[in-house]
Amino acid sequence: MYSDLNDFITDLDRRKLLARIGEPVSPDLEIAAVTDRACKSGGGGPALLFENPAGFSMPVASNVFGSLERMCLALGVSTLDDLGREIEQLMTPPMPKGIMDALKLMPLVNRLSDLMPKTVSDAPCQEIVQRDGTLDDLPILTCWPQDGGRFITLPLVFTKDPETGMRNIGTYRMQVFDGRTTGMHWQRHKGGAQHHRIAERLGKRLDVAVALSPEPVLTYCATAPMPEGLDELLLGGFLARRRIEMVKCVTVDLEVPASAHIVLEGYVEPGERRREGPFGDHTGFYSQPDDYPVFHLTCVTRRKKPTYLTTIVGIPPMEDYYLGLASERIFLPLIRKTVPEIVDMHFPAEGIFHNLVIISIDKRYPGHARKIMHACWGLGQLMFSKAIVIVDKDVNVQDVSEVAWIVGTHVDPLRDVQMTKGPVDDLDDAADLPAYGGKMGIDATRKWASEGYTRTWPARIATSEAAGRKAAEIWSRIKGR
Ligand SMILES: Cc1cc2nc3c(=O)[nH]c(=O)nc-3n(C[C@H](O)[C@H](O)[C@H](O)COP(=O)(O)O)c2cc1C
Numbered sequence: 001m002y003s004d005l006n007d008f009i010t011d012l013d014r015r016k017l018l019a020r021i022g023e024p025v026s027p028d029l030e031i032a033a034v035t036d037r038a039c040k041s042g043g044g045g046p047a048l049l050f051e052n053p054a055g056f057s058m059p060v061a062s063n064v065f066g067s068l069e070r071m072c073l074a075l076g077v078s079t080l081d082d083l084g085r086e087i088e089q090l091m092t093p094p095m096p097k098g099i100m101d102a103l104k105l106m107p108l109v110n111r112l113s114d115l116m117p118k119t120v121s122d123a124p125c126q127e128i129v130q131r132d133g134t135l136d137d138l139p140i141l142t143c144w145p146q147d148g149g150r151f152i153t154l155p156l157v158f159t160k161d162p163e164t165g166m167r168n169i170g171t172y173r174m175q176v177f178d179g180r181t182t183g184m185h186w187q188r189h190k191g192g193a194q195h196h197r198i199a200e201r202l203g204k205r206l207d208v209a210v211a212l213s214p215e216p217v218l219t220y221c222a223t224a225p226m227p228e229g230l231d232e233l234l235l236g237g238f239l240a241r242r243r244i245e246m247v248k249c250v251t252v253d254l255e256v257p258a259s260a261h262i263v264l265e266g267y268v269e270p271g272e273r274r275r276e277g278p279f280g281d282h283t284g285f286y287s288q289p290d291d292y293p294v295f296h297l298t299c300v301t302r303r304k305k306p307t308y309l310t311t312i313v314g315i316p317p318m319e320d321y322y323l324g325l326a327s328e329r330i331f332l333p334l335i336r337k338t339v340p341e342i343v344d345m346h347f348p349a350e351g352i353f354h355n356l357v358i359i360s361i362d363k364r365y366p367g368h369a370r371k372i373m374h375a376c377w378g379l380g381q382l383m384f385s386k387a388i389v390i391v392d393k394d395v396n397v398q399d400v401s402e403v404a405w406i407v408g409t410h411v412d413p414l415r416d417v418q419m420t421k422g423p424v425d426d427l428d429d430a431a432d433l434p435a436y437g438g439k440m441g442i443d444a445t446r447k448w449a450s451e452g453y454t455r456t457w458p459a460r461i462a463t464s465e466a467a468g469r470k471a472a473e474i475w476s477r478i479k480g481r
C-alpha cells in the first residue's frame with residue numbers, strides 16, 4: 001500500500017498507466033482540457049503528470065484515480081469486490097468452532113486494532129513551515145472558461161465538532177479569492193457544514209486544516225460517504241492495513257496526515273459568507289454562484305518538493321466516477337447490514353451518483369421494492385437519490401442496457417412509479433428550490449398476485465440447456481478462427 005503519493009505515481013509510471021507531459025501546460029484551462037481528453041479516452045485514460053505547469057515550479061498530477069485499475073491499486077486490492085467481501089467478513093465474522101478456527105480470525109482482529117490513527121512528531125508535510133505563506137506558488141487550476149476563478153478541487157478538509165471534538169474529513173472545493181482566502185464549499189448536508197453550524201451557534205471561529213496530495217487511500221476516504229460521527233481515518237486505517245500517521249498542525253488545534261505534500265492551516269469565521277462560483281460541476285453544467293463560508297489561511301506547511309494533486313469535474317465520465325465506484329463497492333456490505341434484501345447496487349456514470357441509482361433486491365413480500373426506495377431515501381447520502389430503479393435479483397444492475405430493457409418491459413407507469421419529495425443534492429438544478437425537490441422510485445420487479453397483478457408474468461426467453469451447450473461448442477470454434 002502506497003504511503004506516499006509519489007510512490008503511487010512512480011508505480012503507475014512503471015506499470016505504464018501514467019503519461020508524463022514535459023512541455024509547459026497552463027493551469028489556466030489547458031491542464032483541465034488535457035485531463036478531460038484523458039477521462040474521455042475510454043476506460044478512464046491514463047493518469048497524468050504535468051512536469052512543467054506554465055508559471056509554476058511544482059508538478060501537477062491529475063486523473064490518478066481515474067480508472068478501475070488505478071482505483072484498485074490505490075486501495076491495494078485486485079478487484080473492488082474483494083474489498084466488499086473483506087468488509088462483509090469483518091461485519092459478520094464466523095463463530096469459531098475450535099482453537100484452529102479462532103486462530104484463523106486473528107488477522108481480522110489485528111486489522112481492527114490497526115484502525116486508530118497515531119500521532120507522529122516529525123512529518124514530511126512540515127519540512128517547510130511558512131507562517132506568512134500564501135497560495136501564490138500553488139498551480140491551482142482554472143478548470144472551465146466560465147468558472148468564477150481558480151479552484152482547489154481535491155482538498156481534504158479537516159474539522160472538529162466544536163462540542164464533541166469528533167473529527168470530520170470531506171472533499172469540498174475551495175475557490176481562490178486571493179493569496180490568503182478561499183471559499184469553503186461544504187454543502188449544507190455535509191460533515192464540515194455541520195461543524196460550522198455548531199461553531200456559529202456558539203459564536204466561535206472554526207479551525208480548519210486542508211491537506212493536499214496525501215497518501216492515496218486518504219484522498220479516497222475524504223470523498224467516502226461515511227455516516228456522520230464516524231471518523232474517515234478509521235476507514236483509512238482499515239484500507240491502508242496500518243495506522244495512519246498524523247501530525248499536529250502548527251497554528252490550529254487539528255491534526256493532518258503526515259504524508260500530505262502541502263497543508264493549508266486556517267479558520268472559518270462565524271457569520272462570514274462570500275459569493276462563490278460559478279463552477280463547471282460534476283453535473284456537466286455550471287453551478288450557479290452562491291454564498292459560502294470563507295477560509296482564512298494562517299500558515300502553509302509543505303515538503304521541499306511537493307506535487308500538487310488535482311482533479312477536474314464536468315460532463316461524465318470523469319475521475320470522480322471511479323472514486324464513486326469505490327464507495328459503491330465498499331458501502332454495499334455496510335448498507336446490507338440495515339437493508340439485507342439489497343443484492344447489488346449501481347450508480348451509472350451518466351447519473352452522477354444521485355440522479356440514477358439502480359438496486360436489485362431479493363423480493364420477499366408485496367410492496368418490498370417501495371420499502372427499499374424509502375430505506376434509501378432515509379439512509380446517509382443515499383437520501384439524495386433522485387431516481388431509484390428497483391429490479392429483481394436476477395437482473396444485473398451493472399449492465400445499464402439490461403436494466404433499461406427490464407424497466408421498459410416490467411413497468412406499468414401508473415402502477416409502479418412512487419413519487420415523493422425530500423432533500424436533494426445542492427447540485428440539483430432541476431428542483432424549484434435549492435436542496436429540496438421531487439424523487440421518483442420505479443418498481444421494475446416482477447409483480448405478484450398479492451400486489452394486485454392477476455395476469456401471468458411472462459417467462460424470460462432462454463434456450464434449452466442442451467442446445468446452449470452445443471451453441472457454446474460451435475461458437476468457441478467460430479470465435480477461435
Ligand atoms: C472531486 C470531488 C469534489 C467534491 N466537491 C464537493 C464540494 O465542493 N462540496 C461538497 O459539499 N461536497 C463535495 N464533494 C462530495 C463530498 O466530498 C462527499 O459528499 C463526502 O462524502 C463528504 O464527506 P462528509 O460526509 O464527511 O461531509 C466532492 C467530491 C469529489 C469526489
Ligand SMILES: [Mn+2]
Nearest residue numbers: 168169191226
Ligand atoms: Mn464525514
